[in-house]
């Protein structure tokens with residue numbers, strides 16, 4: 503008898519399609535067991551596997567101090583407590599939807615005017631993505647997703663809905679951008695497996711790449727969904743983190759869709775305040791759609807994951823303060839840019855390069871030259887060393903379904919600058935200690951030269967010293 507029958511529970515809860523048994527989540531557990539703290543636990547693990555934006559929380563705190571009535575639910579001398587505590591219409595507070603729609607427009611340089619009536623509020627992007635799967639696909643049908651992709655998608659898109667993910671394999675040769683060929687290949691793979699494709703889901707800007715879709719890739723994508731007459735979901739949860747002046751085009755922009763003849767009913771945008779405002783605990787997300795069926799069904803479904811009235815009220819006050827939002831967006835982008843630069847240059851000094859990025863809370867870091875063999879097993883070995891010996895929880899590419907071993911996502915916005923400096927020092931020290939055992943002394947004192955040696959010998963290992971490898975080096 504199968505396990506769920508014996509236990510008298512559903513099949514869903516005994517199967518492991520939620521995907522939480524990956525290194526990505528295991529790293530978090532290890533961190534929880536031994537978290538770094540500058541004074542109380544200086545040898546602990548530094549969390550670099552959490553895409554959280556803590557860089558601009560002080561701006562939110564200052565706003566709260568300056569606007570105490572918003573947090574205490576007072577308006578014109580009257581308490582709104584009862585209004586907040588009692589029944590909430592599942593369509594959400596109109597004032598909040600208007601403020602959120604305006605904020606989403608502001609993030610996109612006001613090239614889009616979002617209609618609040620086309621917004622469905624959800625408990626974060628997690629709930630928005632799952633709701634869209636329910637609305638657009640039957641169990642067993644598929645969405646195509648470019649790799650590498652956010653590990654939470656295995657849970658959010660597949661687990662409760664029974665929808666399948668078919669990977670669009672992207673490679674480092676073109677900075678992991680989607681191409682016409684990779685889209686068609688994924689589509690054909692699904693057909694070979696007799697799986698019906700209902701759409702493509704992309705994250706733009708990408709988690710884990712920290713890059714925006716190039717105009718060429720965006721065009722290929724839009725042409726593809728238009729030709730196949732399938733849906734496009736664009737998870738734009740990182741839209742407010744774009745820190746280069748240009749480069750982000752939202753699929754909510756009408757002109758972009760018109761250029762490729764894409765019908766608006768087939769395009770759905772997912773937004774959230776988890777990354778752009780750094781408030782994942784508030785659980786605020788949204789679906790924006792021109793598809794009436796999806797709009798109506800998703801609004802009804804939002805009962806399963808409403809945003810609390812308190813949160814909606816507080817944020818409607820905050821987001822309606824245009825002076826605040828403009829300053830917040832500008833300052834947040836500036837801080838992210840500076841922080842990303844610190845990580846990139848620090849790693850560069852250790853001989854480690856990152857994919858050139860322009861957004862996000864992380865870098866996509868190439869450590870393939872540090873693998874003892876070009877395989878995912880070797881990537882796991884390196885990841886374990888980084889976790890247990892170096893004390894850094896970074897996330898290995900395999901948990902993002904990357905097709906090339908040796909890439910890691912390293913988060914930079916969930917810690918202080920001082921902690922980032924400690925993590926970089928740990929990497930530097932680990933690399934030099936590992937090398938000391940086997941490298942000629944002259945090379946040890948010249949890290950740049952050392953990198954050249956490493957790159958020229960793929961089989962060379964700094965992690966498993968043995969005589970053969972030393973000789974090879």
Ligand SMILES: Cc1ncc(COP(=O)(O)O)c(C=O)c1O
Pocket residue numbers: 553625626627628629652654705709737739774775776782786787
């Ligand atoms: C691409 C992507 N989508 C969705 C989510 C979930 O976000 P939320 O906290 O809004 O549910 C994340 C979180 O990391 C993400 O990276």
